[in-house]
Amino acid sequence: MPVEEIVRSVWSPGEEVFYSASGEGRPPERGTFILRRPGVARYRLLLVTLTAAALAVGPLSATVGTGWAPPILLAPILLLGGLRLRLPAMGLLTTASFISVVITLTAAVQPAQLIALIVVAGLALRLSHMRGGVGIYGLRGDQALIELKQRLQRMCQMPTLPRGWGRKAVIRRAPGSLFGGDFLVSCQEGDNLQVALVDVSGKGGDAASRAMMLAGTFGGLLGATPAPDFLPACNAYLMREDGREGLVTAVHLDLNLSTGRYVITCAGHPPPAKFGRGSGAWELSTAQGIALGVVSDARWDSVQGTLRKGDALMLFTDGMWGSRADVDAGIDRLLGQAGILVQQGYDKAAALIRELSHGDDDSAMVLIWRT
CATH class of the missing domain: 3.60.40.10 (PPM-type phosphatase domain)
Structure with missing residues (x-):
């Protein structure tokens, strides 16, 4: 994938649009294309904020010690990113988090915290991938499922x-x-x-x-x-x-x-x-x-x-x-x-x-x- 497309997928994500076309007796042609979506400024602000916070954890741990700034502080940052960011941006946030982890290796880091961070990062990436498949981020996806279940229950009455x-x-x-x-x-x-x-x-x-x-x-x-x-x-x-x-x-x-x-x-x-x-x-x-x-x-x-x-x-x-x-x-x-x-x-x-x-x-x- 060209570098331009990678940067665009991280910095300027779009909405996937489905289309179907046919003519002149040809069978239907189906596919998708990406359309620029509204609200990209808020998305960029969230990405920059989370990435900066992740990069700050490493130097902070090395400066004041892991007792005051343990690497496990990256866990809520990764989980929030998994809920709100798309997969390419989530990959950037994960990379920033592991850069922080490498910096904290100069301090006394407990192996259990590193293992926990690896697990959390994997879960966050999986969460971002699953929510990207349905196009719903944050907690709206759960609310949509709840409403759908309630509608089906009413239909079965x-x-x-x-x-x-x-x-x-x-x-x-x-x-x-x-x-x-x-x-x-x-x-x-x-x-x-x-x-x-x-x-x-x-x-x-x-x-x-x-x-x-x-x-x-x-x-x-x-x-x-x-x-x-x-x-x-x-x-x-x-x-x-x-x-x-x-x-x-x-x-x-x-x-x-x-x-x-x-x-x-x-x-x-x-x-x-x-x-x-x-x-x-x-x-x-x-x-x-x-x-x-x-x-x-x-x-x-x-x-x-x-x-x-x-x-x-x-x-x-x-x-x-x-x-x-x-x-x-x-x-x-x-x-x-x-x-x-x-x-x-x-x-x-x-x-x-x-x-x-x-x-x-x-x-x-x-x-x-x-x-």
């Missing part, structure tokens, strides 16, 4: 049902993941309730970014298309925009809250289970069909039924199957535990998902019952 109906939705992320690949979208217009439980292929963070994008898309389609056209519309979208990125399974419920009549459609998803008050048992639905995003002309077989007083429906994702060694045994165990849930009350659904969900996978369950 089901509407309030009228008297005589109850519902419970529980979504569990894979351990250690802020977001997951399972999500729920729903809408209610008058006496008609539509619910879609979706599972994006992958686990935890691997599927999270795709699931976040699809949650908004599917939520918009759910309220804008007639119920029979919802899954075809989702499939068409995936085939057009997202077809090569993996499978998406979904179960769609169209329920009339006045009559209890419902229509269930499955796209590669575990079939829902229905509890009949008369039989006192859970039974799996026969709804089935190919997953979304596989073929453009997919068709799905729907199942119709009626929820009477005391009946219930349970929608769930494959994370509720438990052990993957024997799927049938896992589903049987789920239905058995769901039978106990009927006796204890549907509000215990959270305990059920904790007990049955697969350890390293996302899992979700939706219960709708009539009282």
